[in-house]
Amino acid sequence: MTQRDTALSETELAAVLDRARFAADGLLPAIIQQWDTGQVLMLGYMNREALARTLSEGRVTFWSRSRSEFWRKGDTSGHAQFVRGAALDCDSDTILVQVEQIGVACHTGARSCFDVDPLDLGPFPATGENA
Numbered sequence: 404m405t406q407r408d409t410a411l412s413e414t415e416l417a418a419v420l421d422r423a424r425f426a427a428d429g430l431l432p433a434i435i436q437q438w439d440t441g442q443v444l445m446l447g448y449m450n451r452e453a454l455a456r457t458l459s460e461g462r463v464t465f466w467s468r469s470r471s472e473f474w475r476k477g478d479t480s481g482h483a484q485f486v487r488g489a490a491l492d493c494d495s496d497t498i499l500v501q502v503e504q505i506g507v508a509c510h511t512g513a514r515s516c517f518d519v520d521p522l523d524l525g526p527f528p529a530t531g532e533n534a
Contacts, residue, residue, distance in 0.1 A: 410459050419458060420451055424496040430466060431498055433457075435508065438487035438501035444508035445516040447476075454498070461486045463500060482506035 411419065425431050430448040437444055447465040449457065453473055456464040463484035467474045477483025488501035509516040 410461060416455060416458055419491070420455060422495050423451070423454060423491060423498065424494065425451060426496070430468070431496065433463075433465065434497065434499045435463065435484060435504075436499060436501050437504055439503075442515055443517055444484075444502070444504055444514070449498070457486060457500065458489065463502060476508075477505065480506070480510075482508065484508070 410416075423431055429450045431450070431454060433447045433449045433454075435444045435447065436442065447463075448468060449464070450466040453464045453466045456462075456473070456475075463476045463486060465474045465476065466472075483505045484500075484502040485505070486500060487503055490499050491497070492499065504514075507514050509519060511519050513519050
């Protein structure tokens with residue numbers, strides 16, 4: 404994933420938006436990851452406009468499915484996400500956004516949304532033992 408000092412040009416942004424494969428509901432899953440540690444912070448959804456805002460403004464913007472409105476992370480909480488890199492997955496139907504997270508990412512007050520309910524799965528058998 405490449406880090407840039409400047410936002411995408413209009414031509415580059417249009418190309419990314421055209422490559423992104425939004426679901427039938429118009430949304431693209433967005434995995435948010437701390438850029439320097441690799442910690443997965445949260446999952447949100449972006450429509451075309453939210454993705455465009457994120458990639459052009461350098462602040463993560465989601466489409467709120469429950470409120471049916473744009474939601475720029477940190478505008479009310481102060482826990483902003485500044486874009487440091489991004490990549491579409493191999494099918495272009497999910498985006499990974501690497502961010503500098505200010506404060507916590509989860510609305511519960513946890514650093515990561517995945518810190519809230521870790522599953523205790525116990526040890527799995529070594530590869531090939533139960534094949």
